Amino acid sequence: MAAPHTYSLVATDLDGTLLRGDDTLSDRSRTALARAAAGGAQHLVVTGRPAPRVRPLLEDLGNKGLAVCGQGAQVYDAGADRLLFSVTLDRELAETAIGKIEAEVGQVYAAVDQDGVDGLTLIEPGYLMPHPTLPAVRVERRDDLWCEPISKVLLRHHALSDDELATVARGAVGSLATVTMSGPGTVELQPCGVTKATGLALAAGFLGLSPSGTIAFGDMPNDIPMFEWAAHGVAMANAHPELKSVADEITTSNEDDGIAVVLERLFPAGGSQYAL
Structure with missing residues (x-):
């Protein structure tokens, strides 16, 4: 034993x-x-x-x-x-990463978690929160997601499964960010190595x-x-x-x-x- x-x-x-x-x-x-x-x-x-x-x-x-x-x-x-x-995810890296993913699969819908103990979750038009009980603030344009430092980006696709989107994202993003899948409807980009x-x-x-x-x-x-x-x-x-x-x-x-x-x-x- x-x-x-x-x-x-x-x-x-x-x-x-x-x-x-x-x-x-x-x-x-x-x-x-x-x-x-x-x-x-x-x-x-x-x-x-x-x-x-x-x-x-x-x-x-x-x-x-x-x-x-x-x-x-x-x-x-x-x-x-x-x-x-x-640690925060650089805005330019995040935008570049999303662009590379969209070049492969077409439009994705994004949200971000702001850094800080009082940071907000912001969601762009078309993004549906996987956890409806969690508070989020809808913004008018994607550019509005970057108004404050962020810790990560959350992504959804209208047709691809989470596994499919995560696989494509890893291949497209490379070393720009770490790609994770943390739950139904939750594919995320976070600082590389985190x-x-x-x-x-x-x-x-x-x-x-x-x-x-x-x-x-x-x-x-x-x-x-x-x-x-x-x-x-x-x-x-x-x-x-x-x-x-x-x-x-x-x-x-x-x-x-x-x-x-x-x-x-x-x-x-x-x-x-x-x-x-």
Whole structure:
């Protein structure tokens, strides 16, 4: 039998992973996270959502610690309500990247997440928000998307699937930006080299924690770098096939408290952690 493995860091994606489809967190998941905390593990949200869209959830959880936002472009300190780290996507690079993609597939519809703890999500005409519960401001022209520094661009196409658009975008964009697919209707461009893994590594460094003590949960291809960085990667039953193919374990779906299922095993009530 393998030696017991103590996890000091629980890294979780939000949409399709920790949150249910209605953007809520179940009581079971709350209890499991509290049990992990009592067992000495810190919970770190690692999400594609920008800091302003994560703040309400962290407040609801009573989480005053760090969160990795914007696909790794931001490390947010909830207690101080400030960014410890942020990197922006250059406007000219973003426009050039979109132009190269449109040269291959025709018109795409774009949105951006502005940088900063109070940054807005702006959407151009024709863009439909994949998460209608998240606030967004519609602008009149694409040029209006660039009125403030941005952390990433979100893209949609009227006919191509997310997988198809992401594949074309990677080939067209090259080293101009990192292309990720983080959920239904969510293909994104972010600063080159920035991933959930780079943000997670930075946040873990702030906390004095390491990959060997990290268990990560996710559901989409943008979680692959995080799984490669962490000691153990757990994909949800509803996860994209690409993530399942590299996962160390597959749990139940986000609707069936998949994170709680694993944490209850690792952090049994009244007991100590034990090996997977």
